[in-house]
């Protein structure tokens with residue numbers, strides 16, 4: 385790839401990608417100034433060469449739709465390696481929540497910047513994020529040029545005063561994101577999970593999501609214990625409780641979904657929910673069961689893929705995650721045909737984009753130019769019988785060369801502007817957060 389001009393990172397310019405493999409054929413992609421795909425064609429298209437402000441020579445790269453991560457806690461990048469090898473409830477209540485009590489907006493800003501760097505490096509252009517101080521997450525996403533659906537993690541533990549403050553935080557995020565008027569950034573409600581949010585809290589979130597036409601993002605049935613406790617407390621299984629509270633719609637993204645039974649899979653299918661499979665986190669926190677992918681798909685749900693946060697994964701590499709997904713499904717369900725490469729690819733492209741409402745997740749005329757170039761002159765892409773097979777089973781993020789989101793080049797020739805400074809600041813911020821917690825005792 386040849387273009388060395390730093391202005392290529394500015395956005396708002398027309399770009400012609402030549403010498404790429406697009407939808408299985410050698411060709412070119414023209415991106416117009418509005419950030420949409422103007423045309424895709426075979427060959428180099430001499431006519432469009434004179435129109436484009438920038439020409440990127442893909443040198444035979446695979447052009448794929450950018451990837452979507454449908455469940456993460458981006459700023460938890462600061463907690464990478466802080467608490468490993470523990471069971472979920474102990475991990476959350478003894479290590480994570482006590483540290484998060486010391487979080488500031490600055491921490492979330494720096495952590496989200498770091499997360500964006502990591503996601504861009506693996507070809508991710510959009511993500512679904514649940515955390516705190518989300519106005520600061522929005523600032524980072526805006527500057528880094530990615531797309532995101534952001535929600536405040538709403539946790540009330542049945543306490544009315546806490547519920548009121550979570551409602552205020554959610555309403556404030558709604559106003560803030562609306563004021564940004566940036567189509568790349570949306571907000572959602574974020575009831576954390578049926579075990580941390582009261583019926584009243586769940587109902588408020590579902591009503592707010594419907595009233596404002598925004599997504600709802602929740603953790604669902606990650607562990608067997610939480611399912612048992614839900615039945616004891618509410619006399620219902622978790623997905624039934626969510627249905628009763630109005631939380632199941634086609635704008636719901638439900639993370640994990642490991643312990644859903646067949647009837648609950650049918651419920652998610654009936655409402656067109658998007659489950660987010662998080663295999664690395666589930667394996668690391670020893671959840672004991674993999675998401676019933678095939679049952680959810682057959683029921684009509686829209687299965688997608690997420691990394692979860694950096695404290696339970698411990699990275700945000702969607703290419704690593706998609707291989708884990710394809711392997712874990714086969715291993716856990718003892719089936720060599722479940723989640724084949726083409727369906728795994730759909731999870732991180734079209735299904736992910738559909739879940740978050742960010743276009744078709746395909747390279748086609750009129751679609752947002754969310755395009756990733758994956759090098760083919762590397763060992764993991766040699767030989768190249770089947771690009772989709774290689775993307776799912778053999779490519780690492782080191783093969784990702786160029787990332788374009790809404791027509792803006794975020795990474796080119798493996799370079800992201802400002803990366804060095806972002807990593808330095810994130811490291812300082814992480815150590816400062818841990819020091820503040822230790823000082824507080």
Ligand SMILES: C[C@H]1O[C@@H](n2cnc3c(O)ncnc32)[C@H](O)[C@@H]1O
Pocket residue numbers: 457476480481484514515516537576603606665692693696
């Ligand atoms: C937003 C809150 O969610 C917490 N969190 C991070 N990972 C998980 C997980 O796998 N299950 C449940 N909750 C999780 C995060 O630390 C925030 O407190």
Ligand SMILES: [Zn+2]
Pocket residue numbers: 455456457603639692693
């Ligand atoms: Zn999570």
